[in-house]
Amino acid sequence: MKYLLQRLAFYLVTAWAAITINFLIPRMMPGDPVQALLARFQGQLDTSAVDSLTALFGLDRNQSLWQQYTDYWSHLLDGDLGLSFTFFPTPVSEVIAQSLPWTLALVGLTTLISFVLGTGIGVFTGWRRGSWLDGLLPVTTFISAIPYFWLGLIAIALFAVKWPLFPESGGYDNSLVPAFDWPFISSALYHGVLPGLTIVLSAVAGWILGMRNMMVTVSSEDYVMVAQAKGLSERRVMFGYAARNAVLPNISGFALSIGFIVGGTLLVEMVFSYPGIGLQLFQAVGAKDYPLMQGVFLIITLSVLAANLLADVIYMALDPRTRREA
Amino acid sequence: MSEPVLTVRGLNVDYGTGDDAVHALRDIDLTLHRGEVLGLAGESGSGKSTLAYAVTRLLSPPGVITGGEVHYHRRDGGALDLLALSAAGLRAFRWQELSIVFQGAMNSLNPVHTVHSQLTDVLRAHRPGMKRSERTARARELLALVGISADRLSAYPHQLSGGMRQRVMIAMALALEPEIVIMDEPTTALDVVMQRQILSQLVRLREELGFSVVFITHDISLLIEFSDRIAIMYGGRIVEEARAAAIYRDPHHPYSDGLLHSFPALHGARRELTGIPGSPPHLSAMPAGCAFHPRCGKALDACAGHVPVLAAPDGDASRTVACWLHRPAPATAAPRP
Known part of the structure; x- marks a missing residue:
């Protein structure tokens, strides 16, 4: 418990540092978001509008940096991340709130599926090495070696264009109004099949390989031999002794990959024009939409930290050696 | 002598198959009697642990049992062919009748x-x-x-x-x-004090519970103290088997003699410690004839060409030894294949 509190304190400090850097970077960059916005509206704004924009973005030159910093924090704690340029005057928090669920659902589910699938296959290939299951390895490794955007484009070319089985882009049918009803959810699932499948295909090999190698290593441990000599059932030896120890590195890898769910899917969402946070970030970069970028970065940072904390907790629950005695 | 509980006949174990196979165990004959402590001694690589794993069918690939029989004898007189047991039968047999204490105390x-x-x-x-x-x-x-x-x-x-x-x-x-407990160097990783403590505990437990023990170690002085009978292994064969006292007082095989003289005794008169010259042969390049003859000070001409069979020496049926010094050596003509 003490260890957990220590970790928590460590992550709080890290979060504070990340947020502070997130605050400083746009202020140290050349160029001014207000000027950028003025350029977008091509001089259609008058001076009072410019002044209020400056105040709105928190870039008031009359304020000290410290003042800006404290304002930034108080806004942040209210959940106010400023206004987006691209979707002006929609608040950044709203833009993120709209796109985050798409990313979480698509990438979250596929990360979970590829982890469970890959680890499961890895357990069996590692336990019965030399069986036909080993034939899966070169195939999956080959697929995972293909650059993702190419895999995605091929998938679109084959299954959306040549044989139009699945939609080629978007997160749902545009004729539907987003709502929690069956037509919308089924449409969202249908649109998610192709991007989801390509993510699983490209990610599963890593899990299989990692788990198989650990299974092979752990299988030669003395305690696995002891378990066999004890006459335990093969299932108990395979899962309770071998896999239970072999899965530990995969678990921490999984917890870390959870952190990248939010940020690591830029390519998927670009290729499939999926309305997630990666696509949003891509558009924000293109439009020099600083507040939106800042907001997305903040969310990514916080989710990576949260995933790290989660990894610590899971590891502690699974491996008694990392627990410290109180 | 009491009835046997485990009998091994002509057991052969290879590592690998085909031409590259290394013969780790050759023609092992061994009997464990009910309630006795059988010591199994030998240098590293002599096949002691392989024997333990083969008997319990725990050999992991590339180890293969290529021949022989292992029978477990129940108290009611029925015998169980361990090498023919199904997977389920083997699971039921393991630990119930025969358990093992493994070498690596730390990782077991x-x-x-x-x-x-x-x-x-x-x-x-x-x-x-x-x-x-x-x-x-x-x-x-x-x-x-x-x-x-x-x-x-x-x-x-x-x-x-x-x-x-x-x-x-x-x-x-x-x-x-269980009826049988195999101890594969159970105390090697521990310090001497702990060794002693655990061994005396073992002796007490065995007296209380009456199981038979196969005690595997390279420390022959330990065996002489704790076991009833001792089998000495060299190069994948048993070269001598006798009661512990008989091995101690009068080792027949020159290798047993060498092993005994490489440990200091705690009691009795001081004596010169001598090692065994040379080093154990590699299993893939076994010398022809008696595997020990290149290191043996008493080697005869016959030793290089003929493998001595494990048998009772002349005039003593209580022990066996595989050495030409203790039986009429064959003519040194055509070596057997």
């Missing part, structure tokens, strides 16, 4: 499960009718048997010392009160 326990869980899962597998509370009670009893307090049940292996871990393993080996 699963690091992510508690002592309790590892002591009781064997009960759960072999005694399906046992209640949870009964299993826990049995686990406490077992720990008490080896002198560990019951509050260590909830401990994880990394919280125990090496000696405690090995004692937990011994307790675990006794969980189902």
Whole structure:
């Protein structure tokens, strides 16, 4: 418990540092978001509008940096991340709130599926090495070696264009109004099949390989031999002794990959024009939409930290050696 | 002598198959009698542990049993062919009739499960009718048997010392009160004081529970003290087998003699310690004839060409030895294939 509190304190400090850097970077960059916005509206704004924009973005030159910093924090704690340029005057928090669920659902589910699938296959290939299951390895490794955007484009070319089985882009049918009803959810699932499948295909090999190698290593441990000599059932030896120890590195890898769910899917969402946070970030970069970028970065940072904390907790629950005695 | 509980006949074990195969065990004949302690001694690589693993069919690839028989004899007189057992039959046999205390005291326990869980899962597998509370009670009893307090049940292996871990393993080996316990260098990783403590505990437990022990070690002085009979292995064969006292007083095989003289005795007159010249042969390049002859000071001409058979020496039926010094050597003509 003490260890957990220590970790928590460590992550709080890290979060504070990340947020502070997130605050400083746009202020140290050349160029001014207000000027950028003025350029977008091509001089259609008058001076009072410019002044209020400056105040709105928190870039008031009359304020000290410290003042800006404290304002930034108080806004942040209210959940106010400023206004987006691209979707002006929609608040950044709203833009993120709209796109985050798409990313979480698509990438979250596929990360979970590829982890469970890959680890499961890895357990069996590692336990019965030399069986036909080993034939899966070169195939999956080959697929995972293909650059993702190419895999995605091929998938679109084959299954959306040549044989139009699945939609080629978007997160749902545009004729539907987003709502929690069956037509919308089924449409969202249908649109998610192709991007989801390509993510699983490209990610599963890593899990299989990692788990198989650990299974092979752990299988030669003395305690696995002891378990066999004890006459335990093969299932108990395979899962309770071998896999239970072999899965530990995969678990921490999984917890870390959870952190990248939010940020690591830029390519998927670009290729499939999926309305997630990666696509949003891509558009924000293109439009020099600083507040939106800042907001997305903040969310990514916080989710990576949260995933790290989660990894610590899971590891502690699974491996008694990392627990410290109180 | 009492009835046999485990008999091994003509056991051969190879590592690998085909032309590259290395013969790790050749024509092993061994009998373990009920209630006795049989010591198995020899240098590293002589096949001691391979024998233990082959008998329990725990050899992992590339180890293959290429011939021979292993029979387990029940108290009611029925015999069980261990090499022909089905997977389910083998699981039921293991630990119930024959348990093993392995070499690596440090790594024999699963690091992510508690002592309790590892002591009781064997009960759960072999005694399906046992209640949870009964299993826990049995686990406490077992720990008490080896002198560990019951509050260590909830401990994880990394919280125990090496000696405690090995004692937990011994307790675990006794969980189902098996007929045979194979101890594969159970004390090698421990310091001398702990060794002594554990061994005297073992002797006491064996007297209480009456199981038979196969005790594998390279420390022959330990065997002379603790075992009833000793089998000496060299190059994958048993070269001599006799009562412990007989081996100590009058070793027949020059290798046994060499082993005995490489350990200092604690009692008795001082004597010169001599090692055995040379080093053990590699299993893939075994010398022809008696495997020991290149290192043997008493080698005859016959030793290089003919493999001596393990048999009783002239005029003494209580022991066996595989050495041409103790039987009429064959004419040195055509060596046997």
